[in-house]
Amino acid sequence: MARADEGHEKTTLDGAGGILSLIAGGEAASRAELLAASGLSRVTVTQRLNALLASGLVRETEKTLPSGGRPTRVLAINAASGFLLVANIGETHIHLAAMDLTPAILAQTTLPFSVASGPEATLTQIGDAFDALAAEAERTHGFFLGISLSLPTPVDFKRGCVVGPSVLPGWDEFDIIGRLKARFDVPVYVENDVNLMTICEHKRRFPAVDDMLFVKVGTGMGSGMIAGGRLFRGAQGAAGDIGHIQFLSDDAPLCRCGKFGCVEARAAGWAIARDLSARGFRAETARDVIDLVEQRKPEALMLLRAAGRTIGEVISDVVSIINPSLIVIGGTLARGGDLMLSGIRELVYQRCLPLATRDLSIVLSTVREDGALFGAAYLLLDDLFAPARADRLLERYDTARHRQTPAAVRRQAP
Known part of the structure; x- marks a missing residue:
């Protein structure tokens, strides 16, 4: 019986990416808004939303919206349902963090960095630090969404690599994404630090x-x-x-x-x-x-x-x-x-x-946190929850969730 239930829930989640994307993007915060924004039938929206709520990825918050009758509770991504790893490589230090889906910092560390180290040694150093941060974060936020890196140099975003001249000699055309994906098997993003600071400033203040x-x-x-x-x-x-x-x-x-x-x-x-x-x-x-x-x-x-x-x-x-x-x-x-x-x-x-x-x-600017670090988190979340990728995210999430123990799943539920 348990296997049959799990299979039914997984099938329902397979079509819920559009609903998930609307909630994550702030385009719909209630059932009524989901109906209007999705164009789907009430039955389909209810079925897919209920599956998302049961999975723990979406939750009903304490906030309410007027609905002409009984106030309806606001829908939101459950920040505790997963975590991501981010790093900002500066000219002398690397700031790394595990973040929830808010994004907010769960754990962080800082490493010394020399531009002479080269990409292989630096990415190994980052990978080791990420292992420690992931071990800490996954105890309470089990699903690992992905990795996002900030670099102080021109970056070809589509290919995820440094294009010189830059302050990072030896990094030109190095396959950063391939190296980290081989170790962690999750989506990896690489972007220039100023673009990420721009994203953070826009999201936070404007x-x-x-x-x-x-x-x-x-x-x-x-x-x-x-x-x-x-x-x-x-x-x-x-x-x-x-x-x-x-x-x-x-x-x-x-x-x-x-x-x-x-x-x-x-x-x-x-x-x-x-x-x-x-x-x-x-x-x-x-x-x-x-x-x-x-x-x-x-x-x-x-x-x-x-x-x-x-x-x-x-x-x-x-x-x-x-x-x-x-x-x-x-x-x-x-x-x-x-x-x-x-x-x-x-x-x-x-x-x-x-x-x-x-x-x-x-x-x-009045942003006092590491803007590039938070920008890296926003970049990853916006892309993974986008309509074109949300169904794939749900597939990964559902697979990871069914591998966990019941206690781990309960920790992610709202």
């Missing part, structure tokens, strides 16, 4: 904004674009690389990419640190620059304000092309506050047409 530009100004520089409410990557994933737009002049500085005159070579943290070092200060990174700014060193203040105007110059060109309604400035140098922001605003409002700036807001 979900209603359809057209937005996020600019990260740290030791390096880059930007991400939200267009029509979705991340815009361009044909090969290179959209938003404003740090390497070139301003040519007789004294154009050499950039880390090997070209002359890049915006990054004039206004990024490493470039300001270079100029401060030439003036006798000890500075190598964006953090060193901000430390000097916070000490109110006149040279640091002057250079940061000048960097803001340079960044404003290139942003004004972007505004004229994509016409965002919001620009968010993040990264370490954003801690310079109005000193940097005033320079950016000055150039943007000076150079752009009134139509483009009439309703334009330029603000500082």
